[in-house]
Amino acid sequence: MRIIADTGRCVGAGQCVLAEPTAFDQDEQDGTVVVLTEHVAGEALTRTRQAVQLCPSGALSLAED
Amino acid sequence: MTRAVDHRALNFPAQRTCPYAPPREYAELREHSPVHRIELPNGSSAWLITRHEHVRAVLADTRFSSDRGKPGFPSLLAGQARTNLSGYPMMISMDPPEHSAARRAVLGEFTVRRMQALQPRIQRIVDDCLDAMLAGPRPADLVTALSLPVPSLVICELLGVPYADHDFFQVHTTSLVRLSTPPEERSRSMGELTAYLSELVSAKQAEPGDDLLGRQVLKQRENGTEDHGALVGLAFLLLLAGHETTANMISLGTLILLENPAALAAVRDDPALTPGAVEELLRYLTIVENATSRVATTDIEVGGTLIRAGEGVICLGHTADHDPEVFAEPERFDIARGARHHVAFGFGPHQCLGQNLARLELQVVFDTLLRRVPTLALATPSDQLPFKDDASVYGLYALPVTW
Ligand code: HEM
Numbered sequence: 167m168r169i170i171a172d173t174g175r176c177v178g179a180g181q182c183v184l185a186e187p188t189a190f191d192q193d194e195q196d197g198t199v200v201v202l203t204e205h206v207a208g209e210a211l212t213r214t215r216q217a218v219q220l221c222p223s224g225a226l227s228l229a230e231d
Numbered sequence: 232m233t234r235a236v237d238h239r240a241l242n243f244p245a246q247r248t249c250p251y252a253p254p255r256e257y258a259e260l261r262e263h264s265p266v267h268r269i270e271l272p273n274g275s276s277a278w279l280i281t282r283h284e285h286v287r288a289v290l291a292d293t294r295f296s297s298d299r300g301k302p303g304f305p306s307l308l309a310g311q312a313r314t315n316l317s318g319y320p321m322m323i324s325m326d327p328p329e330h331s332a333a334r335r336a337v338l339g340e341f342t343v344r345r346m347q348a349l350q351p352r353i354q355r356i357v358d359d360c361l362d363a364m365l366a367g368p369r370p371a372d373l374v375t376a377l378s379l380p381v382p383s384l385v386i387c388e389l390l391g392v393p394y395a396d397h398d399f400f401q402v403h404t405t406s407l408v409r410l411s412t413p414p415e416e417r418s419r420s421m422g423e424l425t426a427y428l429s430e431l432v433s434a435k436q437a438e439p440g441d442d443l444l445g446r447q448v449l450k451q452r453e454n455g456t457e458d459h460g461a462l463v464g465l466a467f468l469l470l471l472a473g474h475e476t477t478a479n480m481i482s483l484g485t486l487i488l489l490e491n492p493a494a495l496a497a498v499r500d501d502p503a504l505t506p507g508a509v510e511e512l513l514r515y516l517t518i519v520e521n522a523t524s525r526v527a528t529t530d531i532e533v534g535g536t537l538i539r540a541g542e543g544v545i546c547l548g549h550t551a552d553h554d555p556e557v558f559a560e561p562e563r564f565d566i567a568r569g570a571r572h573h574v575a576f577g578f579g580p581h582q583c584l585g586q587n588l589a590r591l592e593l594q595v596v597f598d599t600l601l602r603r604v605p606t607l608a609l610a611t612p613s614d615q616l617p618f619k620d621d622a623s624v625y626g627l628y629a630l631p632v633t634w
């Protein structure tokens with residue numbers, strides 16, 4: 167699955183970084199989400215799904231491919 | 232069988248019977264009338280939202296405005312239609328696009344990594360407070376010794392506020408959050424604090440130091456948007472939003488751990504369990520019960536009920552975080568629950584900016600307290616403790632402990 171992050175919606179709560187630190191980081195300057203690995207599978211995918219659920223601003227989604 | 236609520240009889244705010252569970256009236260609303268119209272102390276009306284699903288939906292929907300000055304925005308203060316926070320602009324009271332711009336400007340100061348870098352300073356603050364408490368007489372009041380000074384010192388460090396001015400802050404922020412404070416006293420505290428912060432910002436503008444306010448001054452100067460009032464509003468908001476909240480979580484969190492010896496022992500023996508314990512404390516306590524209010528800017532349906540433009544809504548986060556549809560056996564305190572989808576920090580674009588600072592402070596406090604004071608015990612039975620039933624943020628006025 168591929169991670170799609172909309173930095174325009176991101177409010178920098180960092181929920182994604184707490185949920186799956188190998189996939190997400192935050193920009194040093196403006197604090198918005200940075201995707202570290204676009205493609206996730208296995209346990210990382212489970213935790214990424216959690217991050218999608220937890221994200222307060224609806225900035226994250228997952229796409230097939 | 233649950234008895235249906237007599238809708239006209241519901242007094243708002245309702246009083247708790249158990250100090251940790253939502254009032255019975257709210258739990259009944261959540262089951263039978265989850266979007267429910269009530270009368271406020273000032274005679275106006277608003278909708279109470281009690282289900283987790285609906286609370287998240289309302290807080291994520293920016294058609295519900297956060298503007299505390301808008302007509303219809305729910306006010307819990309008797310005889311007062313609106314709350315004017317300080318006269319300075321604050322992001323908590325803004326809507327997009329102003330909100331997004333104001334929040335973006337400081338987001339970089341609150342990243343998970345930035346907060347983790349503060350760990351050694353927070354550790355030192357906690358150790359200093361505990362040194363002083365352990366050197367003093369027993370029993371001691373944990374609220375005075377630890378809960379109030381730790382978050383106050385952390386925010387002051389963040390903003391670059393001199394230590395000598397801390398007592399002043401605690402007196403005035405406490406008077407602001409207590410619902411029973413007379414209006415004159417409330418506005419006097421507001422005035423004292425804004426005057427002080429205004430001078431602090433002027434000092435940072437004259438000499439920008441390496442702290443949050445100093446960096447904001449330089450950043451604004453670079454963009455040609457230097458704005459004294461916006462910085463005073465920011466400083467005031469961080470103080471208001473980050474002091475009393477974290478303090479109450481320290482007091483109540485310590486109490487809950489003392490009352491759950493198995494959880495306490497588990498956390499003391501394995502610090503890897505602390506983040507999960509903090510998350511469960513946040514859910515279980517959800518101390519910010521009433522601040523997550525909004526006013527509809529257009530007609531919006533929530534759970535099949537039509538909320539009209541101009542009507543206020545109050546999201547009861549604590550009741551939502553005890554929603555049995557989402558959290559199995561919600562009245563059970565369980566540090567292994569692994570439930571991070573609580574609304575203790577709100578939801579949507581206004582979700583707490585300082586949440587990862589708060590998490591870190593709580594983790595350092597509980598780890599250090601349990602390790603350094605392994606014999607910590609209540610000095611007053613828990614049913615005689617002064618719970619803050621009259622404040623907009625739930626907590627304790629005092630927590631006598633011994634060791
Ligand atoms: C455990 C402690 C804390 C709790 C329970 C808490 C809770 C909340 C909640 C529920 C909101 C959302 C309000 C709304 O939707 O209108 C909020 C917003 C906010 N909090 Fe916290 N908070 C805590 C600690 C802190 C700390 C330590 C800081 C900063 C130093 C902070 C700064 C803020 C700010 C600036 C906002 C407004 C964000 C915005 O409007 O975009 N909070 N907090």
Ligand code: SF4
Nearest residue numbers: 176177179180182221
């Ligand atoms: S959880 Fe959502 S809002 Fe928060 S940093 Fe990640 S993408 Fe941004």
